[in-house]
Amino acid sequence: MTSTIDLNMVNAYIPGRADVGAETAATIARRDRLLGPAYRLMYERPLHIVKGEGAWLIDSDGRRFLDIYNNVTSLGHCHPRVVEAIARQAATLQTNTRYLHDTILELAERLLATVPGTDLAHLMLTCTGSEANDLAYRIAKVRTGGTGIIVTETAYHGFTDAVSQFSPSLGVTVDLGAHVRLVPAPRAYHADGADLAERFTRDVEAAVADLKRHGIKPAMLIVDSLFTSDGILPDPAGFLQGAVAAIKAAGGLFVADEVQPGFGRTGVDMWGFRRHGVAPDIVTMGKPMGNGQPIAGLLVTQDAVAQFGRESRYFNTFAGNTVSCAAAVAVLDTIEEEGLIAHAGKTGTALREGIAALAQRHEAIGDVRGVGMFVGVEIVSDRTTRAPHRALTSRVVNLLRDKGILLSACAMGHNVLKIRPPLVLNDEQVNMVVQALDEAFAEAMID
Secondary structure, three states, X not given: OHHHHHHHOOOXXXXXXXXXXXXXXXXXXXXXXXXXXXXXXXXXOOOOEEEEEEOEEEEOOOOEEXXXXXXXXXXXXXXXXXXXXXXXXXOOOOOOOOOOOHHHHHHHHHHHOOOOOOOEEEEEEEOOHHHHHHHHHHHHHHHHOOOEEEEEOOOOXXXXXXXXXXXXXXXXXXXXXXXXXXXXXXXXXXXXOOOHHHHHHHHHHHHHHHHHHOOOOEXXXXXXXXXXXXXXXXXXXXXXXXXXXXXXXXXXXXXEEOOOOOOOOOOOOOOHHHHHOOOOOEEEEOHHHHEOEOOEEEEEEHHHHHHHHHHOOOOOOOOOOHHHHHHHHHHHHHHHHOOHHHHHHHHHHHHHHHHHHHOOOOOOEEEEEEOOOOEEEEEEEEOOOOEEOHHHHHHHHHHHHHOOEEOEEEOOOOOEEEEOOOOOOOHHHHHHHHHHHHHHHHHHHHO
């Protein structure tokens, strides 16, 4: 098990590697006994978190950690408006979609209003992003008559049986489906000036051809519109257009996975796919939708879902319940009334520029990229070859943890710092992050 953990998580807890103290060791042992062997803990010295507020997490000793990784609570931990909406609705009624209630309809109207100029017409709700992508695949299979899926080489789309088969970032121990084709991620830093739009289109076309060559009809191309697990690859805006045209020409659907990029994180629009000027058949959503309350779902065109709706009965007892819908409406209210999309753009730019300036002092910083409240920092052993430096990345992540800054890593080389703060991050906190990164790189190189 240890080798598997080490392979799949650059910042995992591995028993015996670091002194965690007697109390933490006892809690870990209790957890292992009760929860079994499949769960993982982050950081060489795991955290015991007991409270959250805003951008902060607080451990059992009262120490505060700035959380710039967990975008589930994208408005910050325990946002008062969302907490109040959940408590009020829980004290009034919690029921499911087999009864009429107005909150789910308000939520649908407001979400659909965020995608003007598209044919997206309906909202369907799930409990998790994994379920949303599972449902998207079910719809795509019915609409196209195909089963083939195209994803990027280090994509993550979820944990259900069907979705794990097209989530290659889960690692080599989780088998991909025979109906799945991988295409290289659009990595501008490693493209040597190539036209990324042309290259990505060509790769999708080749994947379509290979599926057909093996008697598999394409069902969908699904991408996280910021290519998060591939290393946070947002640019150039618009490069997705040719690939989307290619899958549609082959009779498949385009699914925009907005579980991580959605709900204002780009600082430009509500959704990441809007930067590319493409029209998805399905948009899947998750994590930030209820700011921690388990609610997710998808927006879908009438054309895509019509046959599925006639032939299949969709029901999910918990999805769309009144309490979760009230939380999601409160999230939308907060984003709008606090101007959080514009704030994410302004503050995210300051964060990205502050980190980019560190590259002048730290040769290991090969590239800094991102958009809005999403920043990737690629750590390399050599700026000429741009070779990944996984060991240094792990060291920096764990040093930052010790300095009270929480983040993680992603990409095929496990060498890109994955920074996705809550949308409410402020200027003082930006400065804290930049200073801590500066110190961590300096200390890591000495070690």
